[in-house]
Amino acid sequence: xxxxxxxxxxxxxxxxxxxxxxxxxxxSELKSALPFQCDNEGLAASIKFLQKEQMVAVKYSDIExxxxxxxxxxxxxxxxxxxxxxxQIQKVKKGLLSGLGVFFAAMLGTIVGQAIIKxxxxxx
Numbered sequence: 001x002x003x004x005x006x007x008x009x010x011x012x013x014x015x016x017x018x019x020x021x022x023x024x025x026x027x028s029e030l031k032s033a034l035p036f037q038c039d040n041e042g043l044a045a046s047i048k049f050l051q052k053e054q055m056v057a058v059k060y061s062d063i064e065x066x067x068x069x070x071x072x073x074x075x076x077x078x079x080x081x082x083x084x085x086x087x088q089i090q091k092v093k094k095g096l097l098s099g100l101g102v103f104f105a106a107m108l109g110t111i112v113g114q115a116i117i118k119x120x121x122x123x124x
Contacts (some may be wrong), residue, residue, distance in 0.1 A: 002049075002050075002053075002077070005036065005038065005042070005046055006046040006049055006050060007081070008034055008035065008036070009030070009034065009043065009046040009047065009050070010050055010055060010056070010070070010074055010077070010078065011078060011081075012030060012033050012034060013025070013030070013047075013050075013056065013068065013070060013074075014070050014074065014075065014078050016030075017068070017069055017070050020069055020070075020071075021069060022057075022059050022067050022068065022069045023067070023068070023069065024065050024066070024067045025065065025066055025067075025068070026064060026065055027040050027043055027044075027063075027064060027065065027066060028064070030043060030066075031043060040063070044061070044066075047061070047066060047068070050074065051068075053073070054071055054073050055070065055071055055073050055074030055077060056068050056069065056070055056071060056074055057069050057071055
């Protein structure tokens with residue numbers, strides 16, 4: 001299981017790397033693309049953890065650059081996370097639509113009930 005920072009690093013690297021090609025990424029560029037502040041050491045730790053988990057392969061790295069690719073396990077993890085998010089969104093949509101359906105059914109029932117009462121008042 002990846003923490004939030006490492007997950008976002010993998011997601012950003014996955015969007016930068018297409019296929020299984022190796023790409024050189026400047027750490028400063030990667031840091032600026034992330035939605036949170038981190039230093040080179042934190043970023044390097046995240047990349048090393050991803051390498052240890054066999055989600056990325058690193059050819060070389062120095063203080064400013066890293067040459068890496070996303071391995072199939074990393075791609076699968078990203079796809080699973082995307083599917084989980086889509087499933088959660090679908091679940092929320094279904095809940096909202098169900099709630100709205102119940103609300104409108106109750107409103108319609110109230111209106112019909114009031115109309116029947118008025119009809120009986122007029123008749124009797």
